[in-house]
Amino acid sequence: MTKNYIFITGGVVSSLGKGIAAASLGAILKARNLKVTIIKLDPYINVDPGTMSPTQHGEVFVTEDGAETDLDLGHYERFIHTKMTCLNNFTTGSIYSQVLQKERRGDYLGATIQVIPHITNAIKERIILCSKNNNIILVEIGGTVGDIESLPFLEAIRQMAVDIGRKNVIYIHLTLVPYISTAGEIKTKPTQHSVKQLLSIGIQPDILICRSEQTVPLNERKKIALFCNVPVNAVISLKDVDSIYKIPKLLKNQKLDNYICEYFQLNAPEADLKEWEKVINAEKSSNKTIVIGIIGKYIKLPDAYKSVIEALKHAGLKNKIKVNIKLINSQNIKNKNVRQLKKLNGILIPGGFGDRGIVGKLLSIQYARENNIPYFGICLGMQIAIIEFAQNVVGIKEANSTEFDPECKYPVIDLINNQNIHTCTKYTKKNNNIDLGGTMKLGSQPCKLSINSLSRKLYNKDIIIERHRHRYEVNNILLKKIETAGLKVTGRSQNNNVAEIIEISNHPWFLACQFHPEFTSTPRDGHPLFIDFIKSAGKNKKN
Template sequence: MTPLIFVTGGVVSSLGKGIAAASLAAILEARGLRVTMMKLDPYINVDPGTMSPFQHGEVYVTDDGAETDLDLGHYERYLRTRLSRKNSITTGRIYENVIRKERRGDYLGGTVQVIPHITDEIKRCIVEATEGFDVALVEIGGTVGDIESLPFLEAIRQIRTERGPDKALFMHLTLVPWIAAAGELKTKPTQHSVKELRSIGIQPDILLCRSEQPLPDSERRKIALFTNVSERAVISAVDLDNIYRMPRRFHEQGLDDLIVERLRLPAGPADLREWDAVVDASEHPVDEVTIAVVGKYVDHQDAYKSVGEALKHGGLRQRTKVQLKWLESSDIERDGTAALDGVDGILVPGGFGDRGFEGKVLTARYARERGVPYFGICYGMQAAVVDYARHVAGLAGANSTENDKASPHPVIGLITEWRTASGEIERRSEDSDLGGTMRLGLQEQRIKPGTLAREMYGKDVVGERHRHRYEFNNRYRTQLEDAGLVISAKSMDDLLVEMIELPRAQHPWFLACQAHPEFLSTPRDGHPLFVGFIRAAREHKAQAGGRLLREVR
C-alpha cells in the first residue's frame, strides 16, 4: 500500500493548501522518492470543464485530456510526475460512478447509501490514483465544516483506521490571524478547526499554521497543547513573497523529516539545489521586461494561472523579472490600443465566446504592425489569423464561426463545418455540444524546418496539450500562405494547423499556437516558447532604447 498524506484545510478557504502540499511533495521528491498527488473536490460538477472562469479560475488539462482543478497545475509545476484524470476527483464524478454501477446492477438490488457505497468509491479512486508510488499526497478541497466535504473526510478517516498510522497521515492547514489592533497572533481559530476535525474522528498529525507573522515558539506550544499535536509537528507557514521558497522553508523546520519518520519512507537526504537556483534567479534578476496579457478574464487572474506562471518561468531561465500588465480585451475593443504602448511583448491567451474577441484581433494587429513580440495561445492564434485574413490577405469580414456563423470568410471554424467526406462545407456549429467537439490532451505536431517554431523547440516533432473546439479552416491555407502567413506546425496527419508565424524578415518574433504550452512549463525547466518569447521581449526593449541587456550564462 502506498503511504498517504491527507491534506485538509480549516478556518477559511484560499489558504494555499495546493501550494503547501506541492511544496512538501517537492521536498520528498528531492529526497529520492517517487511522489504523486491527488485532488478531491467537493463540488457536484463532474469536472470544471463547463464552469465559469470567474467562479472556478483556470481549467488545467492533463496529458490524457482531463479537465481538472488548477491545483493540478501547482502539483505538476513542483513535481516531475505527470498526472492524469485519476488524480482529479469530484463529488460529481463519484456519484456518477456509483449511479452507473447501480444501473448496471452491481449492488445486487441493495440500497445505495453514502456509507458504504460513496465512501467505498472514494477509497477505490484514491487507491487507483496512488498505487505504485513511494508516497502520495491527497488534498481535500474546501474547508473543514463544509457539509459538501463530509463524505471525503469520512473516507479518509476509514483509510487511516484500516491502514494504521504508519500508512496514512493527516496534515491540516489552518489560519492563525494577526489582529493588528491587539498586536497579537490568535490561535483560537486553529483550535476550533482541529476540534471540528476531531468531532468527525480525525486527529491531525501535523498542523501547518498560515500567518502573516512568524509563529513564535510560545504560540506553537500553545497550539500543540490544545490540539493534541506534538510541538515539533506545528509548522509555521508564514506568508512568502516568493512561493518557490516554500520547499526550503518547510525543510528547515523539519517537516519532511517528520513525515519520513512517521511513514517509514526509504528516503535519502534532500537535495534542494534546483529550488535554490529558482529562488536565486527570481530574486536576483539582471533584466526586467513588461508583458501585456490581453484577455477577457483579467479581473480574475486565476483564469490564466498557468500563463502567468509560464511567463515568469521564461524569465527565470535568463534571470529576467517579468512584470505582467493585465489588460481587458473588451477595453481595447472600446478604447483602442493605447494601453499597449511601451510594453516589451504581448501575449493573447485562450478563451471562448465573442466578448472581447475584436479587442484581441486589434491587439494582434497592433503587434504585427508595430514589430512588438507577439505570442498567441489558442484563441490568441485564432485572433491573429482573423487579423491577417482581414488586413493582409484582403478577406473582408473574415471571422471565426464561433462569433459569426454568417461570415463570408470563416477562416476559423469547427472541423464539421469545413471538412466532410464529400469535401463540401457543412455548417453544424449550432448542433455541437459544449464539450462534444473539444480537442483535449497531449497531441503531437510536426514542425516545419527553417521556421521560428523550429528554432525555439530545436526538434521536428513536439507534443503539446490542447483544449479547444475551433480550428484553422484548411480551405484558407493556400490563400493565407500566398499572402505571406507561415504555417509552421501541423498535426501528424497533416490535417490541422497547429502553429502560425510571420517571416523573420517581416517581424522579429510573431508566433501563435493552437495548443496550450503553458501547461507544460515548470519553474525549473521553463518552456521553449516562453523562454524564446521573453528573450525577444528583452531584445525589443533594448532596441527601443531600454537599458543594455547583460548576457546570462
C-alpha cells in the first residue's frame, strides 16, 4: 500500500485551529473510502502533557491504550471516527528521551549524538511507525513556524520528502489573513512572510489554508498564490464559522480533497458528507435552550474542559436542545451565594486534581442533591459526590479524600494502591519523590453494571468499557454505610470490584462515574450518559 503524507504547519500566530483543520480534512478523505490516520507532533520538552496544567495547554486527552495526549487527538477521534493510540502523539521531550536512552545503552557505538541525523531520524521513525495500514497520513506540527522548538520537526518532514519521494508528500501551511477593519482590507503580507520562513528551511508549501474573519476574496487569493508560488485553486479560504462541524463541508466546497487526490493520483469516490449534514441540521433544529453549569477551577480556559463541552453539545444534538454552557469558578461558590445555581438546569463537575475549590464543589453537589437539579459527576466529580453524601447524609463529618487531607480520619477516597490503610501517612512520607507522570490508572477498563440501574438501562449492556485517568478511587472499607443510606454503587470494575458508577435512585437524575465518558462521545453518536443527562436537564427546565 502506497503511503501518502500530508504535513500541516502553522504560521503567523498560534491557536489558528490546525487540529480542527487536520481533523476536518481527515473526515473528508475518509468519506472518500481512504484509510486515514492523523499524528500530532508537539514541540515542547515535556515527555507528554500528563503533568502539564490545563491552563497551559488545555485538557489531557486519554487514548484507549492509556496514552496521555494533546487535546487535538480528541478532535481527530470525533471527526474521523478512528481510535487514536500512543503512536498518534509524541513530543520533543519523548524523542530526546528515547535517543538518550539508546545512547546510554551504547546503541550508537560511540557516535557523537546530534540533532541531525539522530533526533531527526527518531522523529521520522515514529511517523513511519504510525503509518501502517493507511493510505493517507496527516501529520500536524504543533506550534508556529519560526519557533525554535519546532525546528527538528520541520527538518525531519523536509527530509521525508527526499527519503520517500516528493510525489508522496504534500505540505499544507495554515496561516492567518487578518482583516483590518479601519482600512476595510484583508492583508496578505503576514502569509507571505510566513511562507518565506518555511522556504528558508527548505519547505515549499503545496497548499495554503487562510484563516480569516470572513471569506478571502479571489483577488487576494490570486495575490497570495503569486507571491507564495502555489496554484490559486490551492489557496483555501477558511473563514470563521459558528460550528466547527461545518468545516468539512467548507473545505470540500473548495475542492481541497479533489486537489489532494489528483496530486497523489488516487482513484477515490466523491466524499459523502451526509452524516455531517445531519449534524449541522440537528444544530439548526434545536427547539429548546437549557443552561448547564460546569463547576471547576480552570474557567478562564474552556479548552481545559474541551471534551466535556463537546460531549454536552453532542447530547444536545441528539435531544434537539441547544446547550448553553456556563463555566463557574468553584472558588467563588460559598454558602451565602450558592443559590446562584438555581438558574441552572443541570450541574456537572468534571475531573481535576488538588484541593483548590473543593468546598465550592461540595456545596454545588449538596445544592443539586437537595434541590432535585440533575447532577453529573465525572472522576473527581464522583469522588466529591461520595464525600458530600458521607458528610451530610450519613453524618460522617470527617469523611474526606487523602488527596485533600492525607491524615483524614475517614478516607472515603484513597490512593489506588493504599486501600487497606486508613490513613495515608506512611505513603505521603515517601510520596514526595515519586514520579507524577504516567503513574495513574489510564486507558480503557471494563466495568460491570448492576441490573435495574439507570446506567444499565442507558448503556443497554452488562459490561461496558470506558477510559480512566485517576490516581485516587473509592475506599471499599467505608462504602457499606454510604450505600445503606441510599447512594448506590451501580457499576464496579471487573477485576478488583472497585466502585465506578454511583446513583441516587430517589433523585430526578443523580449519577457520577470514575471514568471519563466524554472521551468517547462523537457528534454523530453522542454518549448515552450525556444524552440522558441533557434530556433530564430539559425536563428540569420544563418543571
